[in-house]
Amino acid sequence: MAQSGHSAVVVGSGPNGLAAAITLQRAGVPALILESRPTVGGGMRTAELTLPGFLHDICSAIYPMAASSAFFKSLPLGDFGLEFIDPPVLAAHPFDDRSATVLLRSFDQTVLEMGQDGSAYRRLVGGLRSIWPSIMDDVLGPLGWPSHPLDFARFGVQALMPATLSSRRFPSFRGKAFFAAMAAHSMQPLTKAATSAAGLVLMLAGHAGGWPLAKGGSQSIADALSAYFRLLGGVIETGVEVTSLDQLQPAQAVLLDLSPRQLLRIAGDKLPSLYRAQLSGFRYGPGVFKMDWALSDPIPFAAEACRKAGTVHLGGSFEEIALSERNANDGRISESPFVLLAQQSRFDPSRAPEGKETAWAYCHVPNGCPVDMTEAIERQIERFAPGFRECILERHTMGPAGMQSYNANYIGGDINGGAMNLAQIFARPAARLSPYKTPLRGVYLCSASTPPGGGVHGLCGYHAARQALHDCFPGAG
Secondary structure (H helix, E strand, C coil): CCCCCCCEEEECCCHHHHHHHHHHHHCCCCEEEEECCCCCCCCCCEECCCCCCCCEECCCCCCHHHHHCHHHHCCCHHHHCCCEECCCEEEEEECCCCCEEEECCCHHHHHHHCHHHHHHHHHHHHHHHHHHHHHHHHHCCCCCCCCCHHHHHHHHHHHCCCHHHHHHHCCCHHHHHHHHHHHHHHCCCCCCCCHHHHHHHHHHHHHHHCCCEECCCCHHHHHHHHHHHHHCCCEEEECCCCCCHHHHCCCCEEEECCCHHHHHHHHHHHCCHHHHHHHHCCCCCCEEEEEEEEECCCCCCCCHHHHCEEEEEECCCHHHHHHHHHHHHHCCCCCCCCEEEECHHHCCHHHCCCCCEEEEEEEEECCCCCCCCHHHHHHHHHHHCCCHHHHEEEEEEECHHHHHHHCCCCHHHCCCCCCCCHHHHHCCCCCCCCCCECCCCCEEECCCCCCCCCCCCCHHHHHHHHHHHHHHCCCCC
16 A cells, blocks of 8 residues: 555545545645545446446436536546536426426426426526526535525525425426425435425536536546546555555545445544444435346337436326335335436447447335335336336346445445435534544545535535645645
8 A cells, every 4th residue: 555655545436535636636735545446436437237338337327416516617527538418308207198397408498398387497496596606515515604695595495395395386296296306316205304405406406507427437437537636646546445544644634435334444442432423323314226227229208308318207296206205214115116217328329239228227215125126116117118128138236235335335225325314414424513524633534424415526525625635734725
């Protein structure tokens, strides 16, 4: 483990670990990344999971938060081969009558397409859209005094509402279901406070920057970030398992792209008892059961809009989606789960052999759930795309145990790095003036278990690195 000459060590090379290391290196602090797996990426990896020539994103697939992230936009990643592709329809929500409600990059076109729900959408999202650029950094950062307090308060009043209440603003069942699916990205019961925040952020991000996919697969994001980091002079070592903080000496700053449970494992009795208790009480949310398919043909969605969408929300009515999310949090399985589906090869031909397609989907299940959801997920797809099963050449599945085995940060299959309930949206993983600082001098958490939480945006790593620069390297750029 070559650490001489490196003032900072970052453990983990997911989007937040890479962001932390880049932020340090750009400030002139020599940084070393240690990654336990053979390749970098964390949730940004692509592999032939089904058949040769079919490229599947193992975890993350669609990137509304990366497209909106101030950190990502500050980097010249296009110079390192990263290209984002915007589908014509950002997200579609089909119904049993072969219709669909859609999210488009154009706000006005979205309002128009929503028909009788358009006025409600304009009232809910329109006012926030104008202030989103001024509050985005505060919303996607640690709790503190916002730069635009009144605008932030306007957002907060709506964001703190349970999705069950916000959905009532829509007059039709279509609008209610559309908002429910957006809010369900929180992986929380829709009756909980602040579940509206997930829906609002995703819709605002869509109008601001789209819901793109990465050409060639999510691995291209990791490759671009790591190539840029190396150009800055950073060093990456793969295949290095960190089992103790003692391995990371004599670095002045250690940044851990790890879950609280992993911090407890490697820090042991070095942590004060109160902080250990706080980390032990950190709650993890539902897990996911994830599937990939190699397909002979495009998914035959009955609703034409779904064939043009990068993301498709499969859940039918508000009530059905709400039940699915409540069940996942209450330890029960849904016969008709809410399914989040992406069809990257529709817009990126490099993902599959000529004339063939790939598809990617998951549903929420209880944390650590061992139940095989293959039949339930495929039944939901077939419901809105009759003939889907006839297109399947091969499938690959990963339940919560498989997800955690692939990435130790996904405790029980929780891809958000911890439950996104009201208490843990900002006070994650513990209530502290800086959520990134641990009580150990020079040791920081920079994973999705810190604000702003899950998603590929790099902001947990960026904010943690800024804190480390302030504390450990006050003279750095």
